[in-house]
Amino acid sequence: MKKLINNAEDVTVEQLKGMALAHPDMLEVRFDPNFVIAKGAPAKGRVAIISGGGSGHEPLHGGYVGIGMLDAACPGQVFTSPTPDQMYEAAKAVNGGKGVLQIVKNYTGDVMNFEMAADMLRADGIEVRNVIIDDDVAVKDSSYTAGRRGLGTTVIAEKVCGAAAAEGYDLDRNAALCKKVNVKGKSMGMALTSCITPQNGTPTFDIGDDEMEIGIGIHGEPGAERMKVKNADKITEILTTHILDDEAYTRKLAEWDVDKGESVDVEVVDETFQSGDKVIAIVNSMGGTPISELYTVYGKLHELAEKKGISIVRKLIGHYITSIEMQGVSITLVKTDDEILRLYDASVHTPALNWGT
Amino acid sequence: MKKLINNAEDVTVEQLKGMALAHPDMLEVRFDPNFVIAKGAPAKGRVAIISGGGSGHEPLHGGYVGIGMLDAACPGQVFTSPTPDQMYEAAKAVNGGKGVLQIVKNYTGDVMNFEMAADMLRADGIEVRNVIIDDDVAVKDSSYTAGRRGLGTTVIAEKVCGAAAAEGYDLDRNAALCKKVNVKGKSMGMALTSCITPQNGTPTFDIGDDEMEIGIGIHGEPGAERMKVKNADKITEILTTHILDDEAYTRKLAEWDVDKGESVDVEVVDETFQSGDKVIAIVNSMGGTPISELYTVYGKLHELAEKKGISIVRKLIGHYITSIEMQGVSITLVKTDDEILRLYDASVHTPALNWGT
Numbered sequence: 001m002k003k004l005i006n007n008a009e010d011v012t013v014e015q016l017k018g019m020a021l022a023h024p025d026m027l028e029v030r031f032d033p034n035f036v037i038a039k040g041a042p043a044k045g046r047v048a049i050i051s052g053g054g055s056g057h058e059p060l061h062g063g064y065v066g067i068g069m070l071d072a073a074c075p076g077q078v079f080t081s082p083t084p085d086q087m088y089e090a091a092k093a094v095n096g097g098k099g100v101l102q103i104v105k106n107y108t109g110d111v112m113n114f115e116m117a118a119d120m121l122r123a124d125g126i127e128v129r130n131v132i133i134d135d136d137v138a139v140k141d142s143s144y145t146a147g148r149r150g151l152g153t154t155v156i157a158e159k160v161c162g163a164a165a166a167e168g169y170d171l172d173r174n175a176a177l178c179k180k181v182n183v184k185g186k187s188m189g190m191a192l193t194s195c196i197t198p199q200n201g202t203p204t205f206d207i208g209d210d211e212m213e214i215g216i217g218i219h220g221e222p223g224a225e226r227m228k229v230k231n232a233d234k235i236t237e238i239l240t241t242h243i244l245d246d247e248a249y250t251r252k253l254a255e256w257d258v259d260k261g262e263s264v265d266v267e268v269v270d271e272t273f274q275s276g277d278k279v280i281a282i283v284n285s286m287g288g289t290p291i292s293e294l295y296t297v298y299g300k301l302h303e304l305a306e307k308k309g310i311s312i313v314r315k316l317i318g319h320y321i322t323s324i325e326m327q328g329v330s331i332t333l334v335k336t337d338d339e340i341l342r343l344y345d346a347s348v349h350t351p352a353l354n355w356g357t
Numbered sequence: 358m359k360k361l362i363n364n365a366e367d368v369t370v371e372q373l374k375g376m377a378l379a380h381p382d383m384l385e386v387r388f389d390p391n392f393v394i395a396k397g398a399p400a401k402g403r404v405a406i407i408s409g410g411g412s413g414h415e416p417l418h419g420g421y422v423g424i425g426m427l428d429a430a431c432p433g434q435v436f437t438s439p440t441p442d443q444m445y446e447a448a449k450a451v452n453g454g455k456g457v458l459q460i461v462k463n464y465t466g467d468v469m470n471f472e473m474a475a476d477m478l479r480a481d482g483i484e485v486r487n488v489i490i491d492d493d494v495a496v497k498d499s500s501y502t503a504g505r506r507g508l509g510t511t512v513i514a515e516k517v518c519g520a521a522a523a524e525g526y527d528l529d530r531n532a533a534l535c536k537k538v539n540v541k542g543k544s545m546g547m548a549l550t551s552c553i554t555p556q557n558g559t560p561t562f563d564i565g566d567d568e569m570e571i572g573i574g575i576h577g578e579p580g581a582e583r584m585k586v587k588n589a590d591k592i593t594e595i596l597t598t599h600i601l602d603d604e605a606y607t608r609k610l611a612e613w614d615v616d617k618g619e620s621v622d623v624e625v626v627d628e629t630f631q632s633g634d635k636v637i638a639i640v641n642s643m644g645g646t647p648i649s650e651l652y653t654v655y656g657k658l659h660e661l662a663e664k665k666g667i668s669i670v671r672k673l674i675g676h677y678i679t680s681i682e683m684q685g686v687s688i689t690l691v692k693t694d695d696e697i698l699r700l701y702d703a704s705v706h707t708p709a710l711n712w713g714t
Contacts, residue, residue, distance in 0.1 A: 002549040002569070004589040004650035004686055014589075015649050018656030022672055058649040192359040212359070232361040232371075288645040290682050292372050292415040293361035299375030315379055317708070319676070325647050325684065329361055351674070352648075354712055 001201040003325075008198035012055045012077055019062055023351050026066035033083065035090035036062040036073045043071050043096035047165040047174050050090055051103040051158055053110050054079040056197065057218055059352035060155065060321045066350030069162035078197050078324070079219045081109030087117030091126065099127035099171035103157050103178060105150025106134035115254070115263070129175035132253050133157055135185045135332070137246045138215025138224045147251055149217055152282045152332030153185030155320050156344070159353060163346035177343075181334060183270045186243045189330030190223070190235060191216040191286060195323045214238060216286075218323045232293065236300035239331045244273045244308055271335060275309030279333045280344060282316045286328035291318060297329050305333075314344060320352070358558040360682075365555035369412045369434055376419055380708050383423035390440065392447035393419040393430045400428050400453035404522040404531050407447055408460040408515055410467050411436040413554065414575055416709035417512065417678045423707030426519035435554050435681070436576045438466030444474030448483065456484035456528035460514050460535060462507025463491035472611070472620070486532035489610050490514055492542045492689070494603045495572025495581045504608055506574055509639045509689030510542030512677050513701065516710060520703035534700075538691060540627045543600045546687030547580070547592060548573040548643060552680045571595060573643075575680045589650065593657035596688045601630045601665055628692060632666030636690045637701060639673045643685035648675060654686050662690075671701060677709070 005011050013031065020029035029036050035052075042048065051061045052074030061073035072090035076082035091100045100121065104114045111132060118128040134145075135153035142149060161178050169177065191213045194203035204220030207213060212230070215223030230238070252265040273279075283298045285291070294317050305312055313336065321330070336344070347356025362368050370388065377386035386393050392409075399405065408418045409431030418430035429447040433439035448457045457478065461471045468489060475485040491502075492510035499506060518535050526534065548570045551560035561577030564570060569587070572580030587595070609622040630636075640655045642648070651674050662669055670693065678687070693701070704713025 002566070002586055002684065004549070004592060004646060004654055006588045006590055006653065011649070011653070014656060015652040018652030018654070018659070021659040022652065022655050022674055055649065058647060058652075063648070192361075209359070229359055231363045233363055235361065287647045288682055288684075289361060290415060290644045290679055291420070291676055292368070292412065292681070295372040295375030295379065295415075296363065296368070297361055297375070298379050299371060302375070302378040317379055319648055322647060324649070325645055327359065327645075327682065 001196050003198060005198055011198045012075055016075065026350055030093065033086040033089050034075060035086050036065045037090065037093050038065050038067065038071045041071060041094040043094050043165065045096055045098065046168060047098045047171050048091070048094040048096060048100045049103065049158065049162050049165050050087065050094065050100055052082045052087060053105050053107065054081060056324045057321050059319065063352030064155070064158050064350050068166055068346060068348040069350050069353065070158055078199060081107065081113050084113045084116035084120060087114055088120045091117065091121050095126055101161060101171060101174050101178060102128060102130045103154065103161065104130050104132050105154050106132050106147055107144045107149065108146055127171055129171055129256055131175055131178040131182065133182050135182060135187045137186050137242050138188045142217055143221045144217060144219055148249065151187035151189065151218065152284055152321050152330055153182060153187055153334055155282065156185060156280055156334045157181045159348060160340055160343040163343035166346065181340065183268060185332060185334035186246055187330055187332040188239045188242050189216050189286060189328060190214045190239060191326050191328035192229065193288065193327040195220050195287065195326035197324065216328060218321065220323060220326065232296045233300045236297045237304060240301055240304045243331060243333055246272065248272055273310060273333070273335065277310045278313045278336050279310055280314040280336055281312045282320055282332035284320045284330045284332065285318065285322065286326040286330065287319065287322035288325040288327040289329055294318065294329065301331060313341070358553050360555060362555055368555045369432055373432065383707055387450065390443040390446050391432060392443050393422045394447065394450050395422050395424065395428045398428055398451040400451050400522065402453055402455060403525060404455045404528050405429070405448070405451040405453060405457045406460065406515065406519050406522050407444065407451065407457055409439045409444060410462050410464065411438060413681045414678050416676065420709030421512070421515050421707050425523055425703060425705040426707050426710065427515055435556060438464065438470050441470045441473035441477060444471055445477045448474065448478050452483055458518060458528060458531050458535060459485060459487045460511065460518065461487050461489050462511050463489050463504055464501045464506065465503055484528055486528055486613055488532055488535040488539065490539050492539060492544045494543050494599050495545045499574055500578045501574060501576055505606065508544035508546065508575065509641055509678050509687055510539060510544055510691055512639065513542060513637055513691045514538045516705060517697055517700040520700035523703065538697065540625060542689060542691035543603055544687055544689040545596045545599050546573050546643060546685060547571045547596060548683055548685035549586065550645065550684040552577050552644065552683035554681065573685060575678060577680060577683065589653045590657045593654045594661060597658055597661045600688060600690055603629065605629050630665070630667060630690070630692065634667045635670045635693050636667055637671040637693055638669045639677055639689035641677045641687045641689065642675065642679065643683040643687065644676065644679035645682040645684040646686055651675065651686065658688060670698070
């Protein structure tokens with residue numbers, strides 16, 4: 001294993017320390033338990049937005065903490081869910097009295113621990129809503145997840161909900177917005193190579209020199225299909241077709257019922273893509289794929305979307321939700337409307353996303 | 358070789374096509390010969406800034422074309438200098454009557470071809486200044502270069518000179534600024550793995566599982582020393598010490614002499630780093646190294662700089678000047694003054710750098 005690290009057990013803390021030194025204008029890092037909070041916390045007079053998950057997916061989530069996006073991020077060890085006490089302490093630090101929205105990628109450990117943190121916060125009288133992102137069209141159920149996994153739609157949800165909080169959306173309106181983004185977003189990824197976690201030191205999975213994994217998970221967990229390597233156009237076509245042709249996915253997701261004072265399972269149905277849709281696209285490196293290759297993928301994606309009558313009105317092309325140094329790409333498409341587009345375009349000042357005034 | 362490409366011979370054109378589709382708000386791509394020009398070209402009433410070089414170093418240079426930085430970029434084939442006709446046509450397309458500044462990384466082919474393009478442009482009555490960036494402290498002379506190679510200081514020079522052009526600096530003042538940035542900037546890189554060019558399909562160099570190359574060039578050309586892999590702190594210390602302790606480097610660089618109407622060799626002496634300096638830092642992935650690891654490097658760099666009394670007042674941490682998918686890191690430090698800092702902070706709107714209004 002060759003990595004720019006010191007000791008495998010310290011990677012998360014050392015990266016967080018570097019982040020704190022690099023971005024004091026945007027964020028602050030607290031340790032034991034570890035979390036990243038936005039400069040200017042707590043979020044006085046508005047909803048606070050929190051996310052988190054295992055490390056190894058940088059810039060997710062710490063790179064999205066700052067002005068106009070996340071108020072806090074809770075990083076676990078590499079590919080390991082953060083603990084409820086991280087989320088609890090982060091929420092206590094950023095809560096400004098208007099409640100906390102926790103955006104949770106659908107991995108079993110993350111969902112469970114964010115639920116536990118929500119219970120702890122409610123016991124302290126803090127209003128909490130958890131919204132699950134489950135946008136990966138590749139597989140239903142995997143080694144990390146019951147149901148579909150959370151992928152790139154998470155980035156768009158964090159951006160949009162952060163802007164909505166800044167605009168003054170109350171907690172329920174912001175949670176409804178987050179759920180809307182989730183049913184409008186679909187993603188799928190693929191890998192040319194495995195990643196290597198620092199703690200293991202060897203590839204997470206074996207893959208032949210002539211093979212690729214379609215529908216890979218962000219922890220290197222198996223995807224939908226192992227096949228011979230294809231060219232960029234064909235790979236882009238496989239991912240894009242899965243996303244655009246995905247039928248209305250129906251599942252039950254836990255939601256907080258204010259009247260009952262408990263979580264209840266609510267049926268959620270995805271939207272499907274239609275001619276005339278305007279979308280935000282992410283062409284995302286899994287970590288080791290260079291930016292140059294992403295543009296070849298973007299070119300083909302643009303052509304395929306256009307053929308279906310779908311316009312890509314905003315795009316992110318780069319490293320947004322990664323698997324350490326894995327080579328590969330994921331594509332995310334999120335249908336927009338005026339509200340989503342306005343909030344997406346709002347100013348943001350974080351290490352990884354930065355635009356506007 | 359596993360890459361997200363179609364045919365090896367088409368990679369540059371396909372990536373440029375994707376770029377054109379992705380960023381019509383910032384740039385336009387012309388083919389035969391290939392170059393990228395900023396939206397709104399020509400640069401009416403101000404100096405035009407041009408750069409270029411082999412592909413494979415993305416986002417350099419095309420990713421820096423847009424508003425407030427480069428007016429044009431000329432990409433060669435992978436690791437191959439662009440041709441004089443690319444530079445000539447690009448300059449003709451963006452020249453707004455106030456002359457053209459060509460920022461040239463010190464690789465023999467680039468220097469020669471930009472000189473030839475300058476001669477062609479002068480024959481057409483267009484004022485041209487070429488400024489060479491030779492900031493790599495690792496080696497003097499290599500397989501691609503006579504003298505020191507051009508590295509990350511190029512990015513800062515492009516940013517600062519682009520802002521100066523927007524502010525209305527005339528050609529000689531902008532060229533003087535570019536030369537000032539060059540003598541204030543120093544860089545050094547290292548590799549954990551080789552890169553693979555699409556045309557070769559095999560690693561550019563062999564490196565053992567327990568080895569690293571210190572002072573690597575951005576084409577995978579040999580560095581200063583091959584050694585056993587060290588941890589991130591030690592690697593950062595090696596690079597930072599070379600940069601901070603580098604003595605005043607003296608060399609002759611070609612400069613256009615207006616009175617003589619020819620290029621003359623002028624002695625150029627680098628500045629050295631001193632306690633009290635304020636610097637812009639780049640912690641740059643060579644392509645395959647993930648963002649997370651760059652933060653560990655940044656943390657150590659910050660500590661080492663502080664120990665020497667040097668403040669990092671601005672920083673870029675990510676993918677800025679790469680070698681396809683090579684794993685490794687380069688560090689660039691550029692001494693600033695009020696002028697450089699003001700111009701660095703000015704608004705920029707390009708695919709790879711984006712801030713301000």
